[in-house]
Amino acid sequence: MRVGLLAPIAWRVPPRHYGPWERVVSLLAEGLVAAGVEVTLFATQDSRTGGRLSAVVPTPYEETPGMDVKVWEGLHLAHAFGEAGFVDVMHNHADFLPLMFASLVETPTVTTIHGFSGEAILPAYTAYKDRLHFVAISEADRHPALPYRATVYHGIDFSEFTFRSQPDEPPYLVFLGRMHRDKGAADAIRVARAAGLPLRLAGIIQDQGYFDREVAPHLGPDVTYLGSVGPEQRDSLLGGAVALLHLIHFDEPFGLSVLEAMACGTPVIAYGRGSMGELIVPGVSGEIVPDEAGAVQAVRSVGRLNRAAVRAHAETFSVPRMVEGYLQVYQRLLT
Amino acid sequence: MRVGLLAPIAWRVPPRHYGPWERVVSLLAEGLVAAGVEVTLFATQDSRTGGRLSAVVPTPYEETPGMDVKVWEGLHLAHAFGEAGFVDVMHNHADFLPLMFASLVETPTVTTIHGFSGEAILPAYTAYKDRLHFVAISEADRHPALPYRATVYHGIDFSEFTFRSQPDEPPYLVFLGRMHRDKGAADAIRVARAAGLPLRLAGIIQDQGYFDREVAPHLGPDVTYLGSVGPEQRDSLLGGAVALLHLIHFDEPFGLSVLEAMACGTPVIAYGRGSMGELIVPGVSGEIVPDEAGAVQAVRSVGRLNRAAVRAHAETFSVPRMVEGYLQVYQRLLT
Numbered sequence: 001m002r003v004g005l006l007a008p009i010a011w012r013v014p015p016r017h018y019g020p021w022e023r024v025v026s027l028l029a030e031g032l033v034a035a036g037v038e039v040t041l042f043a044t045q046d047s048r049t050g051g052r053l054s055a056v057v058p059t060p061y062e063e064t065p066g067m068d069v070k071v072w073e074g075l076h077l078a079h080a081f082g083e084a085g086f087v088d089v090m091h092n093h094a095d096f097l098p099l100m101f102a103s104l105v106e107t108p109t110v111t112t113i114h115g116f117s118g119e120a121i122l123p124a125y126t127a128y129k130d131r132l133h134f135v136a137i138s139e140a141d142r143h144p145a146l147p148y149r150a151t152v153y154h155g156i157d158f159s160e161f162t163f164r165s166q167p168d169e170p171p172y173l174v175f176l177g178r179m180h181r182d183k184g185a186a187d188a189i190r191v192a193r194a195a196g197l198p199l200r201l202a203g204i205i206q207d208q209g210y211f212d213r214e215v216a217p218h219l220g221p222d223v224t225y226l227g228s229v230g231p232e233q234r235d236s237l238l239g240g241a242v243a244l245l246h247l248i249h250f251d252e253p254f255g256l257s258v259l260e261a262m263a264c265g266t267p268v269i270a271y272g273r274g275s276m277g278e279l280i281v282p283g284v285s286g287e288i289v290p291d292e293a294g295a296v297q298a299v300r301s302v303g304r305l306n307r308a309a310v311r312a313h314a315e316t317f318s319v320p321r322m323v324e325g326y327l328q329v330y331q332r333l334l335t
Numbered sequence: 336m337r338v339g340l341l342a343p344i345a346w347r348v349p350p351r352h353y354g355p356w357e358r359v360v361s362l363l364a365e366g367l368v369a370a371g372v373e374v375t376l377f378a379t380q381d382s383r384t385g386g387r388l389s390a391v392v393p394t395p396y397e398e399t400p401g402m403d404v405k406v407w408e409g410l411h412l413a414h415a416f417g418e419a420g421f422v423d424v425m426h427n428h429a430d431f432l433p434l435m436f437a438s439l440v441e442t443p444t445v446t447t448i449h450g451f452s453g454e455a456i457l458p459a460y461t462a463y464k465d466r467l468h469f470v471a472i473s474e475a476d477r478h479p480a481l482p483y484r485a486t487v488y489h490g491i492d493f494s495e496f497t498f499r500s501q502p503d504e505p506p507y508l509v510f511l512g513r514m515h516r517d518k519g520a521a522d523a524i525r526v527a528r529a530a531g532l533p534l535r536l537a538g539i540i541q542d543q544g545y546f547d548r549e550v551a552p553h554l555g556p557d558v559t560y561l562g563s564v565g566p567e568q569r570d571s572l573l574g575g576a577v578a579l580l581h582l583i584h585f586d587e588p589f590g591l592s593v594l595e596a597m598a599c600g601t602p603v604i605a606y607g608r609g610s611m612g613e614l615i616v617p618g619v620s621g622e623i624v625p626d627e628a629g630a631v632q633a634v635r636s637v638g639r640l641n642r643a644a645v646r647a648h649a650e651t652f653s654v655p656r657m658v659e660g661y662l663q664v665y666q667r668l669l670t
Contacts, residue, residue, distance in 0.1 A: 056462075067455065068453075068455040068456050070432065072458070074432050074435035075435065077435060078435035078436070082438060096406065099409070100410065101435075104413065121403050123403075124403075124409060124410065
């Protein structure tokens with residue numbers, strides 16, 4: 001089977017530090033290659049894959065000042081769909097604009113919807129709902145107006161995350177996510193201070209105003225911001241923590257950092273929004289809490305969880321399982 | 336011959352008040368219909384044409400709060416190029432994104448480049464320069480890196496502009512353009528005051544900050560702002576003026592308001608940037624001046640110009656001439 005994987009061009013595949021959609025595309029690409037699939041990866045020219053890279057965009061726009069996103073996204077998509085005749089299935093991970101290009105070619109296109117930025121983009125999906133094929137990344141993220149072929153959870157690469165049976169001494173909490181109200185960095189700071197534990201924050205600054213107002217003024221010896229961290233630092237940062245604080249203010253479609261923490265054996269304390277109920281087993285791999293007081297209580301109780309059981313739960317979200325899920329979707333389309 | 340005319344979806348075709356690209360598309364569509372061409376107009380659903388309207392976007396995004404421009408532009412283009420097989424030539428007036436869609440269909444596509452927003456968009460054009468066909472709207476707007484099939488000047492509808500052999504009494508000057516530094520409303524105010532004549536300004540507020548800082552504080556009994564004006568008010572406003580002040584700070588690709596003023600017999604005083612040297616015959620239809628002092632001098636001298644000669648010069652920019660120019664481009668492509 002020949003599969004064309006269409007990545008976004010915001011970040012490299014695999015991403016150097018941040019880039020969750022690109023990370024999933026990379027894991028899927030290499031997993032499909034390992035499963036014997038002929039993979040053509042449409043991504044930036046600096047991307048890396050064991051499959052075939054087909055690219056016209058030199059570098060990612062988030063890493064290249066002055067690039068016109070609309071121009072290069074258009075060139076990327078026109079190139080990829082211009083090559084669609086050479087694959088059996090196109091698999092779109094690059095949001096909704098590829099749907100419009102897909103409508104002009106014969107090759108069937110599967111679209112993984114990595115998240116909806118808002119109701120205003122829904123017409124892009126509903127216009128093609130009878131002709132294109134959608135995959136959800138969690139049950140929670142399924143939009144009632146759309147039909148889906150399947151829900152396929154993301155998998156992570158367990159070789160990147162070291163299981164740790166004990167957290168570091170002295171103990172600390174960790175926050176890993178974009179600096180944006182959605183992700184709750186400010187909430188994590190308040191909870192950590194109320195619980196009397198240091199907090200280490202990591203992630204890109206997506207909303208500078210939020211960071212300047214809600215995060216920076218509260219940094220100190222006990223609350224430190226590490227910037228955006230690459231794979232190695234992420235592993236030690238997550239694995240050494242008592243818990244990951246994931247006090248989100250939006251219906252998160254998935255939440256890779258939640259899985260990544262659990263892969264290290266680190267339990268997760270989260271608000272029960274979006275996909276959290278699908279990723280976390282309360283009392284096993286973390287706690288789902290209703291408010292900051294509940295989070296403070298959970299910080300005190302999660303130390304009693306068996307970190308090996310946390311890891312074992314995370315392992316149900318493997319790359320081979322993700323690959324198998326998508327292969328089933330492709331095969332159903334082709335028969 | 337069957338021609339698909341692809342309009343932007345920012346404004347209706349024809350526009351209700353502002354919308355220069357949409358205005359040109361409308362004039363071309365009706366001109367082609369009059370010339371016996373089978374025209375399919377791809378535009379918003381509220382558009383009007385004597386040809387066939389083919390549309391999926393209900394209303395223009397500049398007139399519809401909350402519309403996601405990227406979604407609807409994508410749906411518009413996918414629809415139009417999905418229908419490309421039913422026309423002999425597609426003619427794109429909707430900027431660079433259609434180039435990417437055009438690359439996926441067999442039907443030849445002509446693109447009128449209505450202006451470059453900056454060098455960062457050039458890769459969109461150079462990527463397709465050997466396969467698609469570009470038309471410039473003035474010699475001044477030709478980019479040296481691109482090949483062009485032709486330059487076709489816009490035409491205007493002379494039935495919308497009443498020739499006036501004399502300006503109104505008491506005399507006044509007029510400014511017609513977007514409220515943006517590019518268009519020089521503030522310069523027009525200074526020149527009018529220095530020349531001792533009242534000024535009437537009209538146009539959409541594109542840059543609210545510019546308007547608030549550079550225009551609003553200087554309004555008074557002698558300098559009035561009328562907002563964006565529709566066809567009838569534009570005719571009387573332009574026709575009654577001693578001159579149109581067009582003191583632009585950018586290389587304007589064309590300049591419909593310059594033609595429209597001249598169509599009323601009203602001379603134009605302009606800085607010599609962009610296409611101005613192609614639209615204005617100094618000493619006949621207006622003056623090209625180097626600075627504000629020159630503009631003040633010209634205000635005093637243009638009253639001596641023969642307004643019938645101004646109109647006669649404008650008439651060389653007719654819709655039939657524009658239609659003929661494009662028909663030649665289409666025919667060269669098809670043979």
